[in-house]
Amino acid sequence: MISTNPYVPQPAKLVEVIDETPTIKTFVVAPSQPIAFKAGQFVQLTLPGVGEAPFTPSSSPSEADRIAITVLKTGEVTTRLHEACRVGMSLGVRGPFGKSYPLEKLAGKEVLVVGGGVGLAPLRALILALLDDLKPIRRLSIKYGARCREELLYTDQYEQWAAHEKVDLAVTIDNPQEGWTGHTGVVTTLLKGLDVDKANCFAFACGPSVMLRFTTLALMEEDLEPEQIYLSMNRRMSCGMGLCGRCNIGKYYLCKDGPDMNYALIQDAPNVFS
Amino acid sequence: MTTYWFPKAKLAQFIGERGGRSIYLPIGPEALGRLRPEKAGAAVEALAGARTGQSPKSLFFPTAESVGHYGPAAGAATAVEAPPVTLVGLRACELRALAYLDQVLLEGDFQDPTYAARRDALTVVSVDCADCRETCFCTLVGGAPYAAEGYDVNLTPIEGGFVADVATEKGRAWVEGLAEASAEQLAARDALREAMTERVRAQNAEFSPVAAESPPDLPNDDAEAWQAYAADCVECAACTNGCPTCHCFYLYDQAVGPEDFERVRTWDSCLLGSYHRMAGTGANVKPTPRPRLRSRLANRVLHKFSYSPQQYGLLGCVGCGRCIEGCLGAIDIRKAVQELSQ
Numbered sequence: 001m002i003s004t005n006p007y008v009p010q011p012a013k014l015v016e017v018i019d020e021t022p023t024i025k026t027f028v029v030a031p032s033q034p035i036a037f038k039a040g041q042f043v044q045l046t047l048p049g050v051g052e053a054p055f056t057p058s059s060s061p062s063e064a065d066r067i068a069i070t071v072l073k074t075g076e077v078t079t080r081l082h083e084a085c086r087v088g089m090s091l092g093v094r095g096p097f098g099k100s101y102p103l104e105k106l107a108g109k110e111v112l113v114v115g116g117g118v119g120l121a122p123l124r125a126l127i128l129a130l131l132d133d134l135k136p137i138r139r140l141s142i143k144y145g146a147r148c149r150e151e152l153l154y155t156d157q158y159e160q161w162a163a164h165e166k167v168d169l170a171v172t173i174d175n176p177q178e179g180w181t182g183h184t185g186v187v188t189t190l191l192k193g194l195d196v197d198k199a200n201c202f203a204f205a206c207g208p209s210v211m212l213r214f215t216t217l218a219l220m221e222e223d224l225e226p227e228q229i230y231l232s233m234n235r236r237m238s239c240g241m242g243l244c245g246r247c248n249i250g251k252y253y254l255c256k257d258g259p260d261m262n263y264a265l266i267q268d269a270p271n272v273f274s
Numbered sequence: 275m276t277t278y279w280f281p282k283a284k285l286a287q288f289i290g291e292r293g294g295r296s297i298y299l300p301i302g303p304e305a306l307g308r309l310r311p312e313k314a315g316a317a318v319e320a321l322a323g324a325r326t327g328q329s330p331k332s333l334f335f336p337t338a339e340s341v342g343h344y345g346p347a348a349g350a351a352t353a354v355e356a357p358p359v360t361l362v363g364l365r366a367c368e369l370r371a372l373a374y375l376d377q378v379l380l381e382g383d384f385q386d387p388t389y390a391a392r393r394d395a396l397t398v399v400s401v402d403c404a405d406c407r408e409t410c411f412c413t414l415v416g417g418a419p420y421a422a423e424g425y426d427v428n429l430t431p432i433e434g435g436f437v438a439d440v441a442t443e444k445g446r447a448w449v450e451g452l453a454e455a456s457a458e459q460l461a462a463r464d465a466l467r468e469a470m471t472e473r474v475r476a477q478n479a480e481f482s483p484v485a486a487e488s489p490p491d492l493p494n495d496d497a498e499a500w501q502a503y504a505a506d507c508v509e510c511a512a513c514t515n516g517c518p519t520c521h522c523f524y525l526y527d528q529a530v531g532p533e534d535f536e537r538v539r540t541w542d543s544c545l546l547g548s549y550h551r552m553a554g555t556g557a558n559v560k561p562t563p564r565p566r567l568r569s570r571l572a573n574r575v576l577h578k579f580s581y582s583p584q585q586y587g588l589l590g591c592v593g594c595g596r597c598i599e600g601c602l603g604a605i606d607i608r609k610a611v612q613e614l615s616q
Binding site for chain 1: 526529542552553562576
């Protein structure tokens with residue numbers, strides 16, 4: 001049964017739980033009716049009787065009947081999701097809401113994806129959507145960082161992503177760690193002396209606010225214009241539909257005009273990165 | 275449009291006969307309430323008073339309301355049902371607020387179904403202001419103390435009764451059998467409207483009018499300038515609760531049975547510290563884009579005077595003055611807008 005009441009979630013069976021890191025799990029749900037979302041759009045995931053929280057799916061938009069949602073245990077609903085969810089349970093989901101990544105703008109461009117921690121989750125939907133058909137774009141460059149090795153997401157998929165000739169991937173962890181031979185330093189250290197075609201590039205970033213702030217600064221230092229930078233913004237949301245009034249940055253509601261915002265639109269707003 | 279004459283006694287009788295359950299009228303100076311038929315006479319007298327202290331918002335946008343059930347035992351979704359309700363005595367400012375809420379809750383990509391149902395069931399009988407409060411300032415925000423649109427029936431209180439305009443089929447029942455208003459009665463109506471407009475203008479002479487087409491250029495919500503107003507704010511949310519256009523809400527879920535869950539929509543207030551707070555790893559310190567009270571107060575004013583004009587082409591303020599009247603810190607939104615406009 002699909003509800004015409006936009007407040008009411010449709011049932012979604014939990015078909016798989018993947019332990020990604022000590023604090024991050026991916027919940028794969030099968031909604032009773034497929035949810036045709038575009039990469040970057042978000043859904044509200046309900047734990048019955050507890051509440052809901054907004055998440056951008058981390059799975060490919062081509063799979064509308066099996067949606068992966070990668071969740072960091074950080075607040076009331078996410079903590080309960082982590083603790084209570086077992087395969088077979090019925091959750092709720094409503095959506096999709098918000099705007100998608102502007103895939104139509106990417107033809108002939110280089111695409112730079114910058115993720116921090118759990119921020120790689122929504123970006124994976126973008127990566128998978130691009131991998132579905134790499135022909136239109138010139139290049140996909142992925143820069144990803146996490147605090148430590150154990151907190152890196154989707155490590156088993158890097159090889160597969162980077163196997164495409166148009167794709168390159170650089171991964172870093174904040175500090176040296178035993179057994180880690182890769183790059184160390186925060187993700188912005190991967191942006192120094194950026195080797196992309198700066199005039200023909202779009203950057204998409206998602207991560208904690210402080211990471212978004214320094215990623216934006218780093219990208220502008222590398223001569224990207226605000227118009228070339230898309231940021232996945234964080235604000236408290238409730239309805240997801242532009243009615244409840246709380247997720248605004250200036251005149252924009254992130255639930256309607258975001259959650260990914262072109263930096264040029266919000267650069268003059270205060271508290272963008274807090 | 276034919277205009278009718280509703281003698282005072284006849285209106286009281288008409289309202290009394292319609293029963294109390296579905297008619298709300300000003301019951302004293304503070305609020306609209308369900309009418310007790312034997313009090314119809316006093317209620318009709320009150321129509322010539324100033325607007326009520328409380329806004330009528332809760333009658334079509336309740337403070338807390340179930341917006342739906344889900345879960346295996348929740349049953350099939352049914353259409354939202356709202357009983358027919360007639361609101362008598364809404365003022366022009368409140369009609370503009372209703373139009374604003376319609377824009378937000380009905381005209382976007384998503385409709386609020388319970389609001390839509392209640393709105394649909396509403397008959398609006400508005401009244402021109404024959405008196406006003408000291409805080410009324412509709413004329414500063416493009417309004418007037420009499421209604422031009424948005425009603426089913428509009429009444430103008432003059433000596434001995436009311437001049438009645440009917441704008442919709444719904445309102446037709448109110449004027450059946452009434453005589454047309456005379457030229458003198460129409461002249462008295464025009465005189466009242468002119469006098470009241472002048473009175474509201476005069477009590478706001480120190481302020482400049484603002485319009486949605488050219489919204490005031492206010493400092494952003496991080497600006498120090500807001501502190502002069504925030505210093506007096508005690509975060510009681512009287513301004514947002516009293517405001518006829520404030521519609522911020524929060525959804526919460528509760529279990530009403532083992533497999534039946536309910537989602538409830540409650541009023542919220544952007545002034546409250548918890549309003550913008552997000553999930554975070556700290557136990558007590560949650561990230562918020564507006565940790566300072568001055569930013570939250572600014573956000574409310576900016577929403578009404580800067581964001582709404584850009585989002586909806588409408589000011590979010592209708593000049594009813596309830597936020598001024600209700601404020602424990604005596605913060606005057608007119609002054610804030612006037613003094614901070616650049």
